[in-house]
């Protein structure tokens with residue numbers, strides 16, 4: 001067992017004490033603590049393991065016993081495992097330790113559920129939750145049929161089957177509601193295009209400072225916090241560039257590494273808006289200690305690639321220059337290479353004038369981006 005005092009949660013106000021099981025590297029450990037805190041947990045102890053997801057418990061059986069002991073001594077009622085686990089791994093670890101087990105996907109879903117405010121975001125979160133539940137219910141059906149397990153919450157195989165069908169029906173219902181929301185979105189988009197203003201989207205890893213920059217450029221007061229996934233919906237406002245050109249700037253949900261495809265799928269309608277953007281501003285927190293900047297930057301590029309966003313309409317913004325070391329900035333610049341890039345401090349306002357000029361310049365370079373799609 002490894003107890004890392006430096007990584008123990010500061011969220012002392014929370015009563016939900018948890019044991020966090022994660023990977024040994026500093027970046028992953030720190031991010032896992034951030035996720036646990038964002039979901040309202042106080043991390044009482046960190047247990048690390050090189051391989052998760054494997055075997056009967058998602059951790060080795062020796063480690064599972066160790067976790068059981070720690071739960072007894074710390075009085076923790078919940079165990080967070082920083083990976084997506086199967087239904088039986090969760091069940092087995094739950095049964096062995098007598099504690100409630102939450103995997104990484106469920107943790108992210110719980111954060112999303114508390115952050116969603118718009119009807120569309122709430123539907124998207126519900127769809128993601130069902131995406132989480134479906135394969136696990138399917139597995140419960142199989143285990144029940146084989147007589148290996150009493151089904152979901154002690155239900156028999158037929159009851160689990162009924163649950164499975166109910167889930168499918170609910171998914172269709174939510175997808176239909178999202179299609180309706182999509183029609184409203186199409187209308188807004190048509191209105192936006194009639195305004196004939198360039199459309200610029202802010203994207204980036206969660207907590208990179210998107211909303212801080214959005215507030216500064218659009219004179220807004222949207223919530224900014226030192227917590228993950230503060231923004232879950234999309235907000236669009238007008239911003240005036242130095243030559244008086246007006247653009248529409250939009251702030252949206254942040255990315256995170258190891259996000260399963262069904263979660264990206266659930267937020268697809270929001271993320272698809274990026275395809276209509278004339279420019280995509282990719283926010284990077286350049287103050288992150290190495291190798292955090294590279295991991296987050298590459299993870300964003302992967303997500304943007306999955307969303308089929310062309311790199312030719314991206315500008316990278318290296319943010320938090322007020323607290324980033326010169327070494328950090330150089331490392332981040334090297335990652336970006338020859339693509340358009342600028343350094344700012346969204347908090348202090350440094351570099352925002354240059355950023356606006358860069359946006360203007362790149363809109364001029366890519367006028368075809370605004371032709372009807």
Ligand SMILES: Nc1nc2c(ncn2[C@@H]2O[C@H](COP(=O)(O)OP(=O)(O)OP(=O)(O)O)[C@@H](O)[C@H]2O)c(=O)[nH]1
Nearest residue numbers: 206207208209210211212225229230231254346347
């Ligand atoms: N020092 C410093 N902190 C910053 C800067 N920009 C943002 N922050 C801080 O970084 C944290 C996250 O900022 P947000 O603007 O909420 O980040 P976000 O990218 O919108 O995050 P999500 O909505 O969770 O995706 C907050 O505590 C901000 O005050 C900056 O330029 N310098």
Ligand SMILES: [Mg+2]
Nearest residue numbers: 210211230231
């Ligand atoms: Mg935000």
